[in-house]
Amino acid sequence: MFLKDYWYVAAWSDELGKSPLAVTMLKQPIVLFRSADGTPVALEDRCIHRRAPLSIGNVVGDDIQCAYHGLVFDAGGKCVKIPGQEQIPRNAFVRSYPVVERHGCVWVWMGERERADPAGIPNFQWLDKAGWSVTKRHANIRCEYRLIIDNLLDLSHLAFVHSSTVGQSQVADIADVKTERRRNSVRVTRWTLNVPPARTYLQFGGYTGNIDRWQISEFSPPSSFIIDNGSAASGTGAPEGKPGEQRWGFIVCHGITPETETTTNYFWALAHEAFTEDLAAIEEFHRQSQHVIGEDIAVFIAQQRIIDLDPDAPTVDIRYDAGPLQARRVIDQLLAAQSAGERAAS
């Protein structure tokens, strides 16, 4: 079961060009395309006639034409042309989905149209901010989407999974971790004080002494994250709320879109203010940082393989699971409310 009344990342803006793009979200086949003025459209990717996917068809003006028998559907999903006949049956339509393109992301609303409020879209403002460097990535992963949520709310794993770049043992051993649950979101703040910089921080932050580093991971249901990774010279006041000296860091925005119960489209983007004029260095920083997520993905796939062998094997929680457990609770409560609403409506 998935949370429906939410905006999910369907694609990065630059993944959606002139051709239709097939995506599967929450087990539903969806075709994305741009109408003549570039506005993104999301329709059910299943011609109402003989169920060919519209995504193998062609965009014609603001409409999309099925590749098989030429039926044409407008951006609202209404069939507006059937070759060889004048009359168009009333039930000749496909579902259309509300779409908003914002900060370089194409967001699709998977619930009831009348409840689609763009105010609920996660604020990935850094992804098109003037002067910021941004790289975006997208992977289709054989894992349940909640494994990724677990990962991003317990960043102690940097000490092990990412020990060669952004991680260091102190992030797990001596960090001060605070978990806050607001009504529906969860924030985990992790401070690691007075430690030598990890390799990436040393290489690009230009530190010569110890640093204070923080990771603030903000989860919004169903599955988006904004993670602020920062650092400053140790003892210059960052933990007390001052800017701190030699401040260096980056933001990562994550959109996690379930494809099926056991596959997920994972979108993530790295963004930071310019910290050097050395473009090769920035490129190397991005390469190194994006590599980090590849290390995580290998873990997700491995976990899912083990889970599939025995989905009911017991688990034990540890102290750092406070954040992940809160997020699971949020999702479970929202799913229960969704089911109750559906029962009431039927």
Place this chain on the structure above:
Amino acid sequence: MFLKDYWYVAAWSDELGKSPLAVTMLKQPIVLFRSADGTPVALEDRCIHRRAPLSIGNVVGDDIQCAYHGLVFDAGGKCVKIPGQEQIPRNAFVRSYPVVERHGCVWVWMGERERADPAGIPNFQWLDKAGWSVTKRHANIRCEYRLIIDNLLDLSHLAFVHSSTVGQSQVADIADVKTERRRNSVRVTRWTLNVPPARTYLQFGGYTGNIDRWQISEFSPPSSFIIDNGSAASGTGAPEGKPGEQRWGFIVCHGITPETETTTNYFWALAHEAFTEDLAAIEEFHRQSQHVIGEDIAVFIAQQRIIDLDPDAPTVDIRYDAGPLQARRVIDQLLAAQSAGERAAS
């Protein structure tokens, strides 16, 4: 559920050489081989001893010998030798299937042997007709076999799927389509009058002016087709039953053999009278025409993927579906009769 008391194409004659050939028809493993005089034999491809497929064995005279422990079966499926013992148990046999080789096709009867009447074999007479050019193809496709039937009874799809070769928009827009149901067969006749020739017709038909073109698709259950694709100079009487001038066209014979519920072995052959002495031109015509079916296959696979996601998604029929719907009705009625017969027999 499949129709059983029918002849299905198991292989093209030239696919069956000296070695045993494994095929799966209606979910049943079958081994084809030729006895010493070349007569095709079809047996259950499962040694009665330890269930090794006989198709990995060897033809010995008129018999086939299992590769594993050397049991020998004759063309009737009877075990005639068990190495190391004299006596052969009475139940040591595998099912044998009636086979007829005709017009370059190996037809296998999938029902009760006593009802196997070769008169029911579709008449693919063009495939070995003197002076005709023929090419045959065979593809294993991940789709339910009825998707191919839909395709071949609504040739308006040429306007979209095959627009670069044999198709043109008028085939869908202005065609005059007549559907005739005989007792068990369905014929769809489509005339498109006074139109410029589509690319293939222009290139090989040698037309300089408009043409009248016809497509006559004849379906016989469970799943064979003879399609007459013809054309003549417009206004020379073809629609009225005269030969027409500058007449040009070709026949395609299709045999569609379900392998499982969602996979199909699709056999099709292009045949035509010689229309030029330029062999390279004929070769190019065949290449172009066979490519057409590849375009269809891409659609079948795409449809099946979407159907698998939600087999119960609704569909809407259009005017051109009269033929496909009649064929489905024929199949459904025959399946119902088959079930009734099986219930009565048990």
Place this chain on the structure above:
Amino acid sequence: MFLKDYWYVAAWSDELGKSPLAVTMLKQPIVLFRSADGTPVALEDRCIHRRAPLSIGNVVGDDIQCAYHGLVFDAGGKCVKIPGQEQIPRNAFVRSYPVVERHGCVWVWMGERERADPAGIPNFQWLDKAGWSVTKRHANIRCEYRLIIDNLLDLSHLAFVHSSTVGQSQVADIADVKTERRRNSVRVTRWTLNVPPARTYLQFGGYTGNIDRWQISEFSPPSSFIIDNGSAASGTGAPEGKPGEQRWGFIVCHGITPETETTTNYFWALAHEAFTEDLAAIEEFHRQSQHVIGEDIAVFIAQQRIIDLDPDAPTVDIRYDAGPLQARRVIDQLLAAQSAGERAAS
């Protein structure tokens, strides 16, 4: 259902080096690793925390550390460290399996620890015997493990599957076969007297005349075999228990470890006393002999494909099945006893 209270081959000794090795036995994920002094350890390959496989982690001294959040488990499966917290929950452990390394094999006990008696380990003494040549192989095969047992207790198949090397028709046609069932083991002795040597025997046995050959296949449940393949110059007394002249042969030890109901890890090793100083000849003999099992594996995969199509298709037994049928009976009786024991215990 699998037999549990038994030792199974988990790996050849030389497959288990310094890195953790993931294996799946009886559907259970297991990680093998060596503690600091080289002793093999077998643990459940599923971190109790978030179910990452421990096999993607690292060996640290005598322990293994999870790659994800750094939990450390000792050789007994007890969690001995959780980064970031002092206290370790009592239920933070993974299953540990008794392991014995003997004669170049790593044996894992899949049942209750208290019943693990190393005296029950099959005696593969030839695999590390001074002066013997040994090669070991291991394949993961898509077949049910009992298909391999059938194969090794009816060596008449050499006449067909291995006719180009160790087989000859007489092994099936004229062999004298005796099947003995002891309490739980089954021995099939096959003598083929006064026959020309099969290719491999001719090439490496150096025979100039006929031979007497024997194959003694000894099965111990659940799934191990010691097969003595021997020969001697015909008429020199081998069948009567004398050594025989020009004696030549080899031993093959087999360990067959079910991975799932339809996949199996198959371990086999060829061993023989030196019969020549020509190392290239010995190498060629091993190459030829190991190739033989590849021929069997092709049959297993083919059988399983046919079985999957219709698991209930009938079979017929032949005379040579006495051995395989006894082995099946042994396994079925032991499985029934195991189930009865489990019911009594619950």
